[in-house]
Amino acid sequence: MSISRWTCLSLVPEGVAEKIKLAVIFGSSGSDVIFVTTDDEVFSFGPCAASCLGCPPGSFLPRRIDELCGKAIRDISCGIHHVVALTEEGKIFSWGSQNSFGELGHGHSSSTDSRPQQVQGVLNGEKVVAIACGSRHTLAVSDKGELFSFGLNSDGQLGTGRAANESSPRIVPLHNRFVKSVACGHNNSMALTESGDVYVWGYNSNGELGLGHLTNQHCPILLDSLSKKAAIRKIACGYAHSLALSDDGILYAWGTNTSCGILEGKMARKNVLVPTVTQEQLGSISDIAATHQCNLSAACTRKSRVFMWGHLRNQPTPCAVETQFRTVDEVFACFASPAVSPRAISFLEMTQSPLLLSIRNAFNDPTHCDMKIIVEGKAIHVHKALLKIRCQYFRVRLGELWHDSNENTLEVKDFPYNVYKAFLHWLYTDELNVDLEEALGKF
Known part of the structure; x- marks a missing residue:
């Protein structure tokens, strides 16, 4: 503007x-x-x-x-x-x-x-x-x-x-x-x-x-x-x-x-x-x-x-x-x-x-997502391609465990919802919005 x-x-x-x-x-x-x-x-x-x-x-x-x-x-x-x-x-x-x-x-x-x-x-x-x-x-x-x-x-x-x-x-x-x-x-x-x-x-x-x-x-x-x-x-x-x-x-x-x-x-x-x-x-x-x-x-x-x-x-x-x-x-x-x-x-x-804004707005949008990550029973809507491009962990996880890319749900049990959601949001925006003490306490 x-x-x-x-x-x-x-x-x-x-x-x-x-x-x-x-x-x-x-x-x-x-x-x-x-x-x-x-x-x-x-x-x-x-x-x-x-x-x-x-x-x-x-x-x-x-x-x-x-x-x-x-x-x-x-x-x-x-x-x-x-x-x-x-x-x-x-x-x-x-x-x-x-x-x-x-x-x-x-x-x-x-x-x-x-x-x-x-x-x-x-x-x-x-x-x-x-x-x-x-x-x-x-x-x-x-x-x-x-x-x-x-x-x-x-x-x-x-x-x-x-x-x-x-x-x-x-x-x-x-x-x-x-x-x-x-x-x-x-x-x-x-x-x-x-x-x-x-x-x-x-x-x-x-x-x-x-x-x-x-x-x-x-x-x-x-x-x-x-x-x-x-x-x-x-x-x-x-x-x-x-x-x-x-x-x-x-x-x-x-x-x-x-x-x-x-x-x-x-x-x-x-x-x-x-x-x-x-x-x-x-x-x-x-x-x-x-x-x-x-x-x-x-x-x-x-x-x-x-x-x-x-x-x-x-x-x-x-x-x-x-x-x-x-x-x-x-x-x-x-x-x-x-x-x-x-x-x-x-x-x-x-x-x-506009490209970066579109990527930002795509985070947790169920409209066009191809994958859900479940944390503490709550769904976070994401896109496999972007996760693999941005994160080595997801390149391995999605490439080896789901080689056919048909699986579309992943349940995460080792992290609280707020911390994991903040991590995924960072992949889309380069902005990390999380309480550091809470996040570091989980590593």
Whole structure:
């Protein structure tokens, strides 16, 4: 995707624009920008009256955020009046114009910090690997799989079991579950574990927790009805709806139905209170996106077709509309109101060739696979030819044991599902996403 999709990025000088590797677009008008360059400098600009830019507001000329330059920023997440940035070293910095609820995590709620400061407290010594901001609260995940939260807790969105706001990070009890990613709606929260389970908590008046009722929850609750259906690999939250993508490419949605896209039966006119398969006609899905800043949903299929539904420029559109975009992020540049990014956008990844994207999307896609690997009773869909090309072990195993290539199922008993799936994913993408302690403990 070219940065020209985002109108506000056209204001970046040409010599600087060519270096943008990561950017987030936010604010009530979708015209506030923070971006990171390939030489590890961080800039911001925009009219943001909320002073969330880490520099004096009102300027359309990019200005350096000195506190973040050289820090190797890898992710940025935004609330209404606060911003959180994550470094490669696992430190997080926050700043903003409002701190009445402790949303900055600096240990107080008496004053604002318009310049980035490191969030410390119980996060000292921890390596944070994932962050997410709701409107006025923040979640952070450590490399140990532990979950922390701070900020507004009016509806239980912090998951601490207490009613009080938290001005410093506080650990969220999750029964020793290893959390790998998080997502935040307006005032609700969601966590995804390594085993593919989803936990939910916080505001629930629209059914955005998927628990079958409309009662707020102050502690994380296992979304058991979803766990019984599928192992989940990706989650996303809109303003008042939630999305979950299974390992098999099936999309589930719940919450405000104009954003869920459930078109059949009585649910077509009501909020969806439990995880329900949506947009099944699209086929197997590889990526999803939503943001607490609007009511839009987007999905990309394994065949690289991008669809959108929800509020398209504030027009309710429950039916999925196919686009000519290459990524789900582009949907938000052109059809979200305001035109905000659903996440920090990596422009380096978007330069990947269509061939590599096709190979990436083919992983665990049952549509055209010719082999299943069974681990802990779960199937991983792969392609024999690619395994033999990429791995000596599979060249021998598939060449000698299955010389006629008629066998199409292999059961693996020596490794946990998460570790073996990460290994196979690496063969398709060159990206190794697994907890190293868990993986090394098996060798």
